[in-house]
Amino acid sequence: MDTDSYLLEVREVVAETADASSIVFEVPADAAEAFTYRPGQFLTVGVPSDQTGLAARCYSICTPPGEPLTVTVKRTVEGYASNWLNDNLKPGDTVRVLPPSGIFSPKDWTADLLLFAGGSGVTPIMSIVRTALAEHSNRVVLFYANRDEGSVIFAAALRELAAAHPDRLQVVHWLESVQGLPSEDQLREFASAYTSWTSFCCGPAPFMKAVSNSLRALDFPRDRRHQEKFVSLGGNPFGDVEEVLAARASVEAADDADESDEAVPAGPSGPVKVEVELDGEEHVFDDWQPGEKLLDFLESKGVKAPYSCREGECSACAIRLVSGEVRMLHNDVLEQEDLDEGIRLGCQSVPATAETVKVSYS
Ligand SMILES: Cc1cc2nc3c(=O)[nH]c(=O)nc-3n(C[C@H](O)[C@H](O)[C@H](O)COP(=O)(O)OP(=O)(O)OC[C@H]3O[C@@H](n4cnc5c(N)ncnc54)[C@H](O)[C@@H]3O)c2cc1C
Structure with a gap:
């Protein structure tokens, strides 16, 4: 199980309407930093499933920072996770949760x-x-x-x-x-x-x-x-860090072997330099491999970049392209206007040319 996920205890379940409940979580002191959030962000919750082991769904936090961490789940007709959460959760239960994520948050609080x-x-x-x-x-x-x-x-x-x-x-x-x-x-x-x-x-x-x-x-x-956008995640973001490292190793191995381009999507022929601004720090690397997703690459370097679905379905990993070119392998969430603004998904971006890529997570 991913070390980034936490088991949180349910403190309270509050019925909001006939088909929606709020779930209040207890955040232990050693997870407090990981669970600091900006208003408008969401949690990714792992719902036990006999079919898939765990079904991952995002739920937005409804409380302001400083108040007990709470999400509100409305039943979706015939939905699996929303009904499971409304039917089963009770105080004292534990739920596997990924820390807050997302960019749906005001940056300028002086604006009306x-x-x-x-x-x-x-x-x-x-x-x-x-x-x-x-x-x-x-x-x-x-x-x-x-x-x-x-x-x-x-x-x-x-x-x-x-x-x-x-x-x-x-x-x-x-x-x-x-x-x-x-x-x-x-x-x-x-x-x-x-x-x-x-x-x-x-x-x-x-x-x-x-x-x-x-x-x-x-x-x-x-x-x-x-x-x-409220969509259900298709994949499992609660995957292993080892899996990410293994994926990177296989990309590098394919590159070292210098065989056909079978395993590597079209793009530059060799490693690319990338400059990443994240949380006020700049990270510079010169070995971002062709075909390697930026999120996977940064994780392999020990950089904790934000993400949730890892499948191009939410926008938790959104980056702004400052210079250079990336190509997204999959995008279900950004619109043309976002792309025109230089927004890309870190979990799906691979280098598109040999030019240095500069991106910002701010
Ligand atoms: C950023 C973000 C924030 C969100 N915030 C909120 C929020 O605050 N409140 C809210 O109510 N919703 C929110 N959502 C939507 C939420 O994540 C879910 O999409 C919604 O609750 C519907 O999920 P569901 O599983 O009930 O329904 P569906 O996704 O429609 O469930 C049906 C799916 O589950 C599968 N399934 C059926 N049985 C099983 C099983 N046993 N195991 C595994 N899979 C099974 C089916 O194949 C089917 O694909 C948010 C979404 C996003 C992306």
Whole structure:
């Protein structure tokens, strides 16, 4: 089992609505540093499975830093992990968890925040709202869409926050049962008063698409639009570090043998220099091998780069390409606009040319 994962004890399970529960974890003192997080980040939880041993799923943290680490899980119809967690977890149980990850987090807390949440997409948004109100002085507007009144997660908490901060927080509830699905025109009209703010959106895919189209129509700049996609991980990020090292050794062996390019995808013919900025430190290496994924390479060098799914399905490992070229072997999450901005996935990026690659995790 990966040394980066932790067994956390469940302190409490709180029923939020008929189909969603919050799981409060106990974080032991020796894991406290690993579990520091930014509002909007998520945990990767290992759900026991008789089929696969462990099914990995991401769940966003709903609490602000400093409060008990909590995620909120909404049942997905016929979903495996979300129903298992809602049906089985009780205080005292232990769950295998990967430390917080993700880039769905405000960098500039002086900016006013225009937030959009649909259903369980409110979870990371809630951590952002609570942090903004408790720690900062910016204004927050939340457009919160739900199927019906009974499915509004955190309804009471949001009411209390809005009452306590009437000048800073405005919550606009949108109920499909009453108003139908919000249209692009309606969302655009709503957002038009806030085009100088910074937006964060999380919810079902059609909702996110409608929000993103409406913001685009308002010429809302891309660098002030953020979104988080809720997808299920296909692979198992709880794998062995040894597996990563073995994968690297096999890439190097293929390179040493200098045989055909069978095992190595197209790209440079030899090792490439890479400069990586991570957590304020610069790491420079000159032996990044063709076909080797950046995350695997950095781990083999002892650099703790962020990741979750390792399969190009989430964006926990997102990097910004400063110079040089990389090629992604797989990408299920970044959109053309992200690529145009130089965003790439560290877990899927391999060198594309012999030119030095410079990337930043900030
Ligand atoms: C960054 C991020 C943050 C997220 N945050 C949240 C959040 O805060 N709250 C929230 O509710 N959701 C969140 N999600 C979504 C969440 O990760 C899951 O996608 C969601 O809960 C649905 O998972 P599920 O297993 O119930 O459903 P599905 O993924 O639809 O489950 C069905 C799948 O499980 C497989 N399966 C069936 N039986 C088994 C078995 N016995 N063993 C193994 N596999 C089996 C099936 O083959 C099928 O593929 C987030 C996702 C991401 C990427």
